[in-house]
Amino acid sequence: MHEMLNHSTLLLKVECQDIKEYFAGQFVNLQRDDGLIRSYSIANVPQQDGILEFHIRRLPDGRFSEWMHDQIRIGDNIAVSEPQGHCFYLPERADQGLLLVGTGTGLAPLAGILEDALKQGHTGPVTLFHGARTVADLYRIDELREFAQKYDNFSYFPCVSGEPASEGYTAGRADQVALAHMNGWQGWRVFLCGHPDMVSSMKMEAFMQGVSMKDIYTDAFVAAG
Ligand SMILES: Cc1cc2nc3c(=O)[nH]c(=O)nc-3n(C[C@H](O)[C@H](O)[C@H](O)COP(=O)(O)OP(=O)(O)OC[C@H]3O[C@@H](n4cnc5c(N)ncnc54)[C@H](O)[C@@H]3O)c2cc1C
Structure with a gap:
């Protein structure tokens, strides 16, 4: 099963x-x-x-x-195949802020990155915005809330863009909620995974907000040709 x-x-x-x-x-x-x-x-x-x-x-x-x-x-x-790609956590600069923004199954790489960072003792703030149209389209909500209880430096925002947000959820697309919430993210490390449009627009936003290009890691889930 x-x-x-x-x-x-x-x-x-x-x-x-x-x-x-x-x-x-x-x-x-x-x-x-x-x-x-x-x-x-x-x-x-x-x-x-x-x-x-x-x-x-x-x-x-x-x-x-x-x-x-x-x-x-x-x-x-x-x-x-062999593992590929550069969107992953490295245990350098443990006090650096980590911003994770994902849509849909963009949570897959982010869940791994999050687990890696927290288990390796990352001390800087780690903030995850996971977005989908409805609450039913999100997943791992309880587990991520438990992580947020367990790790003081971890914050989790489940976001819904296609229905009114009930208590515990934030209305809006994950990238828009992240932009509204974040201030002063120069020096942060940013991970963007999922819908290609979200990834490219947030990458530009992060850069405009002063995040160094070398600190922006992306996985755009582009459709196979
Ligand atoms: C680096 C990378 C990592 C990925 N990781 C994941 C992952 O962890 N989990 C996951 O579920 N997928 C992931 N994907 C997407 C995955 O590779 C496939 O593209 C996806 O599963 C669709 O394949 P399919 O054969 O079922 O659909 P296809 O037969 O290729 O397409 C069916 C229809 O769906 C449309 N379509 C294709 N892909 C998407 C999409 N991503 N979003 C919306 N519509 C689409 C097509 O245009 C077509 O109309 C990743 C893609 C990349 C490039």
Whole structure:
């Protein structure tokens, strides 16, 4: 039985003994037997048992994502590429502010980055804005709230843009809520993951706000060509 993170997002666990060293937030290419390839972000930090976790959102008529939701079975094999990408946490400047903004399954790399940073003892403020249209489209809400209780330096803002926000949620798109909330983020490290439009506009905003380009890490979930 696969675990669902919400009505449309599958938690896929792949045992991969060949990949023991990677940074949470990097992505791999998964390949089906017929050659179809898609990129997915690794959502967990490296484990002893070699389990890689992925958050897979079902897209209407999505060739790869529908197949993963409907047809892949426990015990099936899938080809996994080397980890790629530079959107991950490095334990340098532990007192630096970290701003994480994600839409939809953009939470996958951010969840890994967050876990990595907090477990490695990051001391600076860490602020996560996760956005979706409705509360039902968000996920890991309770877990992230618990993290915010446990770690004084971590703040979590679940944002909804397609329905009125009930208590505990903020109305608006994650990037807009982040812009309204943040002030003085020069010197912060910024991670932007998910919808390509959000990623490119927030990247520009971060730069305009004085964040150094070398401190901006992005993963735009562009559709495969
Ligand atoms: C670096 C990187 C990391 C990624 N990480 C993740 C991840 O962690 N989780 C995840 O679920 N996806 C992730 N993606 C997106 C993923 O690679 C696929 O593009 C996605 O699953 C759709 O593939 P598909 O074969 O199901 O849809 P397709 O058959 O390729 O497309 C079906 C329809 O959906 C549209 N579409 C395709 N992609 C998107 C999209 N991202 N948003 C909205 N509409 C789209 C297409 O234009 C088409 O109309 C990532 C992409 C990149 C580049």
